[in-house]
Amino acid sequence: MIVCEGLTKTFGSITAIQDFNIEIPDGRIFGLLGPNGAGKTTTMRMLSCLIQPTAGSAHIDSYEIGKKEDAQKIRGMIGLLPEVPGLYETLGAYKNLDYYAQLYGIPKTQREESIKTTLTNLGLWDRRNEPVGGFSKGMKQKIAIARALIHDPKYIFLDEPTASLDPAAAKMVREYILELKSQGDTILINTHNLSEAERICDTVALVKNRTVKVGSPKELARGLFARTISITMQKIPPSLLKDISSLDFISQAQVNGNQLVLNVRNPEEDNPQVISWLMKQGLQVQFVTEEEHSLEDVYLKLIEEGGR
Amino acid sequence: MRWRNAWIVMRKDLDEFKKQKLVIGSIIAMPIVLGVVLPLVMFVPMVTIVPLERPWDVDGLLEIGALPDDARAPWTNQTMENTSFRSTVISHKILKNTHLNNCIILSCVLDNTTVVDSTIQNSSLSSSFLNNVTVIRSEGTGLDGRYVLAVSSNLAFTKTKPSEIDQVLPLMFNMVLMIFIIIPATLPTIIATYSIVGEKNNRSLEPLLATPTTDGELLAGKIFSAFIPSMASTLLAFTLGVVLLDVVLIPKVAYPLLPNLTWILSILLLAPTACLMSVLACVLVSSKVSDVRAAQQLGGFIVMPVVVLMLGVLSGFIFLSPVMIFVFAGLYGCLDIGLFYFAKAIFNRETILTKWT
Known part of the structure; x- marks a missing residue:
């Protein structure tokens, strides 16, 4: 050791x-x-x-x-x-x-x-x-x-x-x-x-x-970044971003093409609620994936902070 | 100290050295030029210009010649020993261990006698010294002297002053011998100054220093890897030089002059200790600088103790006798031991790795 x-x-x-x-x-x-x-x-x-x-x-x-x-x-x-x-x-x-x-x-x-x-x-x-x-x-x-x-x-x-x-x-x-x-x-x-x-x-x-x-x-x-999920849908209505941001476990939301990218507290618990909410809105979910932050992201963030 | 590790370091350095053809060339060429070619250039003209006949070495000897047939040994009736005469006429005496000055010596037997400013006639001489003496109708053997006028006499001068070549040879031999001491003290500056700083610049030192090899083992290995080629090259030039000088001088002196005891002791004691001193100093310098050129520049000063000896010898203040060689070899040996422990004490891995100015 x-x-x-x-x-x-x-x-x-x-x-x-x-x-x-x-x-x-x-x-x-x-x-x-x-x-x-x-x-x-x-x-x-x-x-x-x-x-x-x-x-x-x-x-x-x-x-x-x-x-x-x-x-x-x-x-x-x-x-x-x-x-x-x-x-x-x-x-x-x-x-x-x-x-x-x-x-x-x-x-x-x-x-x-x-x-x-x-x-x-x-x-x-x-x-x-x-x-x-x-x-x-x-x-x-x-x-x-x-x-x-x-x-x-x-x-x-x-x-x-x-x-x-x-x-x-x-x-x-x-x-x-x-x-x-x-x-x-x-x-x-x-x-x-x-x-x-x-x-x-x-x-x-x-x-x-x-x-x-x-x-x-x-x-x-995980210690540095909120966990991010990416939901791919057939179609994303313009009002969705505003509506979904009102959910209390979502800290940040954005739309990239037909992907909805959300920062959540705990995907294991939050994902079913998000999917259920989307289905209630009549939207069709194709894929749900968790986006992982690379070590490079961690490195750049920490080294930048460490230099201050 | 694990000598095995020092041996490993030395062998690796020698393996590397063997690949450096130009360095090997200069290591071999320098001793041959200085220790073989240069002495030959000095000795060959001397042998050629100085006449082959040994010169008559009684200054002012005006004439020699055979005794006439009727010459006979002088009649004597009294022996005079251990005494001195001045302005005296001496005849019919046996003179032993005497000193005669301004005398006329007639029909005497002179043995082991010094005769100055005198005339000798009809006498028999042996083992005597004559200075400014006229010798008439006499005979003599084993004589030495100067300014002798021999008239109708038969004199044999066996104990003579040194010939020109005999006078000049010891001086020249000393000069050549000093070359063989300077060479092993100079050669290591080519190899040893590179030993540590060279590895540092090639970045091969860091992994080496990270091995369990101790400072002493590393230094010892580096020292021997510079010492061996330097001494080997010196010995090669020495052997070659001795043989060729003998070949050149034998026609002149009739027997091989070299190597004599002084030369043998010098090459066996003085050269190795001087070489080791130079190697140690170069390795020490090499561990303290960060540039090979700086190490070589500083290495130039390292031969100073040997230069002092050389100047002493050439100026006549120091005569390289066997005793003197033991004294200087002992001195250099003590310096070697001191330098080794000093180099070991100041060898610092951190400074070597991190200091670049």
């Missing part, structure tokens, strides 16, 4: 992150969302024992971030994918992975087998000795992800894991992340890709130099 309490980092007069509080249970995928300069990478670096917190505390299992004697243990438990792949461009993919596997103390036969499997899965086994400098961005990113996972870490920190990947490769990485989760790994992701975060993260924290909001994407949306 990762727990951050009041985690703060300042660089001189600049506060990168302040009073950051999160709790990531084991086996979960946690997303850090926020604009550039929000302190996401700084937070990840603090959790990787690369930089020291200025204030507050963070624990990974029983080990404390910033405590010199715990740093080595923590580094052994985590796998870090930084913003930039940072591969050794003149070396081949095999040597890049082998170097890290050796530093993590993986026995020779095990690392040979593991690297072979990884590179074969990435379709790079035949090109294992080619300098990675000649590879595409996506290829490099895949190798960097493989490098972060080479020692089978319990905690995986991924800074923009799909940033430079094509859609197919990004999908592959997302599926791989979900597979890692199913194996019980705990994953912390920094991302700008909101749809990705929505798809794979159990919990997200919106960050803008502090914790703006933490929750599952759905929880955040």
Whole structure:
């Protein structure tokens, strides 16, 4: 489990992150969302024992971030994918992975087998000795992800894991992340890709130099926005909008073509009443759907509010 | 300190180094130019211009020649030892360990004697030093001296002052030897200054620092990866230089002069400690700056302790004897240890990752 309490980092007069509080249970995928300069990478670096917190505390299992004697243990438990792949461009993919596997103390036969499997899965086994400098961005990113996972870490920190990947490769990485989760790994992701975060993260924290909001994407949306239903009808009379607005459980109504869009308190209870009311008016209802707010809506609203 | 991790870091750096053909080229070329080509350029003309015959090395010797057939050993009847004569005529004496100044020596036997401003006639000399002396109808062996006028005498000068080549060789050897100390102190500035700041600029440092490798292991790996190619290249040039210098000088001196004890001790003790000092300083600089060029500029100052030694040797203040080599190697060794712990103490992952100015 990762727990951050009041985690703060300042660089001189600049506060990168302040009073950051999160709790990531084991086996979960946690997303850090926020604009550039929000302190996401700084937070990840603090959790990787690369930089020291200025204030507050963070624990990974029983080990404390910033405590010199715990740093080595923590580094052994985590796998870090930084913003930039940072591969050794003149070396081949095999040597890049082998170097890290050796530093993590993986026995020779095990690392040979593991690297072979990884590179074969990435379709790079035949090109294992080619300098990675000649590879595409996506290829490099895949190798960097493989490098972060080479020692089978319990905690995986991924800074923009799909940033430079094509859609197919990004999908592959997302599926791989979900597979890692199913194996019980705990994953912390920094991302700008909101749809990705929505798809794979159990919990997200919106960050803008502090914790703006933490929750599952759905929880955040529901907490922020009224629930909206969309009713498709054959015909919408002009007076309907005025009449239906008088119902007390409807906070907002509008018409889009042949769709009536209503903000309601609780669709499970309110929908039957709305449909019954419409039928009494002699109108024919074709479809009723609930419109969900995307994480992007949540992000934009919260980050805007958080910036004020 | 887990030396295995240092070894892994070193091997990776060497793997990367092997791909840098131009850097390898300069690492090999520089010692060969300075340690092989330059000395040859210095020595070959000297060997060519200085005559092959060893010069007669008794200044002012005007004449030598064989004794006439009727010359005989002088008759003597008294031995005089451990004494000194001035303005005296001495005849029919055996003179041992004496000092004669402004004397006329007739029919004497001189052994281990110094004769100055005098004339010797019908005498037999051995192991003596003559200065401004006229020797007539006499014979002598094992002599040394200057300004000797030998008339109808047979004198053999065996103990002579050094020839020109003998005088100049030690100085030139010292110069060349200093090149082999300067080279391993200079080469690391090419490799070691890049070691940490280069990884930082390539963004490969962050994932490396996130591994359980300790600061000491990382530094040790970086140090050895710069030390090994620098010393290997120096040793290659040293071997080549020694062989070629011997080949050039053998016609002149008749036997291989190099490597002598001073050279062997220098290359085994002084060069590695100087190299290590330079590597450590470069790695230290590399961990404190954010630009490879700045690291290389600062790296230029790092060879200063070695330059001081070089200036001392070339100006004659320091003579590179085996004892002096032990002294300097010990000094450099202590500096090396101090620098390592200093570099380790100031190695700060946060500063390295976050400071860009």
